[in-house]
Amino acid sequence: MAIARETDAAAIKIGGASVSRTRLLVLVAVAVLACVLPFLVSDYRTFQFTLALIYAIALLGLNILTGYNGQFSLGHGAFYAVGAYTAAVLMDQFEVAYYWTIPAAGLACFIAGFLFGFPALRLEGLYLALATFALAIATPQILKYDALEHWTGGVQGIVILKPDPPFGLPLSQDQWLYFFTLGVLAILFLCGWNLLRGRTGRAMMAIRDNPIAASALGVNTGLYKTLTFGVSALYTGVAGALGAIVIQFVAPDSFNLFLSVTLLVGLVVGGIASIPGAIFGGVFIVFIPNVAEEISKAAPWAIYGVFLILFMYVMPTGIWGAIRQAYAWLVRQRAA
Amino acid sequence: MMLTKRALLAAVATVAAAGLAGTAAADKMYGPGVSDTEIKIGNTNPYSGPASAYGTIGKAIQAYFDKINAEGGINGRKLNFVTLDDGYSPPKTVEQVRKLVEKEEVAILFQNLGTPTNTAIHKYINAKKVPHLFVATGATKWGQPNKFPWTMGWQPNYQAEAKVYAKYILDNQPDAKIAVLYQNDDYGKDYLEGFRAGLGDKAGSMLVSELPYEVTDPTVDSQIVSMKNSGANVFFNITTPKFAAQAIRKAFDIGWKPLHFLNNVSSSVGSVLTPAGLEKSVGIITAQYQKDPTDPQWRDSQAYKDWNAWMDQYYPGGDKNDVSNAFGYSAAQTLEHVLRAAGDNLTRENLMKQAANIQDLELPMLLPGVLVNTSPTDFYPIEGMMLSRFDGKKWELFGDVIDPSKGS
Numbered sequence: 001m002a003i004a005r006e007t008d009a010a011a012i013k014i015g016g017a018s019v020s021r022t023r024l025l026v027l028v029a030v031a032v033l034a035c036v037l038p039f040l041v042s043d044y045r046t047f048q049f050t051l052a053l054i055y056a057i058a059l060l061g062l063n064i065l066t067g068y069n070g071q072f073s074l075g076h077g078a079f080y081a082v083g084a085y086t087a088a089v090l091m092d093q094f095e096v097a098y099y100w101t102i103p104a105a106g107l108a109c110f111i112a113g114f115l116f117g118f119p120a121l122r123l124e125g126l127y128l129a130l131a132t133f134a135l136a137i138a139t140p141q142i143l144k145y146d147a148l149e150h151w152t153g154g155v156q157g158i159v160i161l162k163p164d165p166p167f168g169l170p171l172s173q174d175q176w177l178y179f180f181t182l183g184v185l186a187i188l189f190l191c192g193w194n195l196l197r198g199r200t201g202r203a204m205m206a207i208r209d210n211p212i213a214a215s216a217l218g219v220n221t222g223l224y225k226t227l228t229f230g231v232s233a234l235y236t237g238v239a240g241a242l243g244a245i246v247i248q249f250v251a252p253d254s255f256n257l258f259l260s261v262t263l264l265v266g267l268v269v270g271g272i273a274s275i276p277g278a279i280f281g282g283v284f285i286v287f288i289p290n291v292a293e294e295i296s297k298a299a300p301w302a303i304y305g306v307f308l309i310l311f312m313y314v315m316p317t318g319i320w321g322a323i324r325q326a327y328a329w330l331v332r333q334r335a336a
Numbered sequence: 337m338m339l340t341k342r343a344l345l346a347a348v349a350t351v352a353a354a355g356l357a358g359t360a361a362a363d364k365m366y367g368p369g370v371s372d373t374e375i376k377i378g379n380t381n382p383y384s385g386p387a388s389a390y391g392t393i394g395k396a397i398q399a400y401f402d403k404i405n406a407e408g409g410i411n412g413r414k415l416n417f418v419t420l421d422d423g424y425s426p427p428k429t430v431e432q433v434r435k436l437v438e439k440e441e442v443a444i445l446f447q448n449l450g451t452p453t454n455t456a457i458h459k460y461i462n463a464k465k466v467p468h469l470f471v472a473t474g475a476t477k478w479g480q481p482n483k484f485p486w487t488m489g490w491q492p493n494y495q496a497e498a499k500v501y502a503k504y505i506l507d508n509q510p511d512a513k514i515a516v517l518y519q520n521d522d523y524g525k526d527y528l529e530g531f532r533a534g535l536g537d538k539a540g541s542m543l544v545s546e547l548p549y550e551v552t553d554p555t556v557d558s559q560i561v562s563m564k565n566s567g568a569n570v571f572f573n574i575t576t577p578k579f580a581a582q583a584i585r586k587a588f589d590i591g592w593k594p595l596h597f598l599n600n601v602s603s604s605v606g607s608v609l610t611p612a613g614l615e616k617s618v619g620i621i622t623a624q625y626q627k628d629p630t631d632p633q634w635r636d637s638q639a640y641k642d643w644n645a646w647m648d649q650y651y652p653g654g655d656k657n658d659v660s661n662a663f664g665y666s667a668a669q670t671l672e673h674v675l676r677a678a679g680d681n682l683t684r685e686n687l688m689k690q691a692a693n694i695q696d697l698e699l700p701m702l703l704p705g706v707l708v709n710t711s712p713t714d715f716y717p718i719e720g721m722m723l724s725r726f727d728g729k730k731w732e733l734f735g736d737v738i739d740p741s742k743g744s
Contacts, residue, residue: 044438048431144551149521156522157426157452159459247427249456254426258385290435293420300421301384 043174056282061235067273069228070208075132077260078139079233083240088158088250105241113233117226136260143252157251271318280319367683369443378442385423396664399651426456479715495530496719499740502534515568520548527574564592581612588616623721639700705737
């Protein structure tokens, strides 16, 4: 992933990896922009950007599985729901502070994903897509199940309180949650980047590209696939927990099949097998339906469909793929 | 059409005459979302997704506001109805409602649809002090003026309906031995709680059997058999359509002939009574509050003609067989009443105050005698219902309107 351009002499080392100066500059600029953003826009917009960041985390999770490891999932909405409910139940029933629910949700989803990874081992491609699809359609009904109602609140769901900024920081609740989410995102993206650019990442991609060759080279295919499922679910579960805190409410109807499909859309639009693509995917998921609604109240989903087709047509490798191509073209122009 | 308007105006005059403060157009006072030329009203509805059949309510409301605007608006102000799709998904509702309140700056929210969706914004909207009026859901929790002073329901809630049956039983069958079959969830328990409250201290002696069923159960046959054996002569059937049909059929087949009350949720002739068997459903009683547009007895009434003309002119794409289009029409008229009563004092506080001071408002498409009543301590606008008995073809209304909130 992060191989420094040979033309760029002044490469900088971060955590053992070389990062070109251009990349670092862009990264710093993006970080500054992300920190300034909530002070430039209204609380409502800040809330939407927070949602976009949350989806970005979920999308990175899905990307690790689908983009890097080649396993399809139509059921990541289920892991998102498990994360959301873990956070909500912990806050509502056990009065756990909201920040502790994030690692708890991650752990719960890692276990759930890891376990689901075992049967998934036997399924390839479309068959795996169907199995995960089953997970997605079952989730809302399982959440309504009577025996669990004591914790889940049944069809009524759980209302949770929105956290205030700590240490008397002069921020609104929305601004604080934005920064909190941004922080979680930064940590998870750094971890994801570290994971994917090393041995593990190469093994994952080798399995995706040619599983027989990968196992011939000594990669434990089964272990890597199940672990990837677990890590992927962990990311999505953390996103679900953040989503529950930001929305202040979970209910079975929040986690329908459409959520899983939406995540898949965000993945493809942002760019498969790219880390920054997840952010673009998150922004797309949150803002394009709203833009579509602005254009036509009568048929917003038709407009959304048009957008989707346009995106696929103009940027077949996703938004991040298009940006990379544009950058490469610029470099070539300059060289010529 | 004239009659309707006149009736409404008369109702407004009554309210004004009742001496309510703030109705006089002394000074213009505006809250957010109001100007000399418009009043901005926010709404979310499931125009897409699993509950999109209800989306027609939002369209009907829009069509009714179109009619008001075509006739010059309310006190010269046009109604700007900003209705957004939430797909019946609570997170989307939160996002859309925040957009309505913080970006669109609507004066009020009106007829937001769905129990989980409204639950998701309940705290938020009360913290923001935005009137959250006449929500389109039957849960009982929308009428808590102490805890949630900015949220108000509209249609009769489940508990009110159950109390209607209880009152009828107390008045007409003092020797009742009652069996209750209920769905084991919030909806079923809401009904049961209201029913017990309605029976009062008679609940202990009258209720001989209370059996739950799970939504996952294949049938309710065993419950029906054990209810028959309990010796009950009254049956309160708190079930959703599939189970309602099973219960009706089984009771008939084993020769149990109690006085049978069926909750309004499952009163559809097409989807419940027909599959159960129309001949097996004769004599069942349910409660209603709206005029069913398909009922021939209203065909010649002015109310129906007005509604029909409005459908033709403003909502030609709407289904005239769908009672939801009468629902949206009546709900919009309730809001029209509130806005007229508020006069030129269109602050959020006053709008809420007017909504909480509706007295004996008659609406043309509600059953005769079903009145809209609210007070600062009563956030349940419609509580009166009329019983009707199934005659083998259709529901036949009988008796007077029973309003459990008015004495007993």
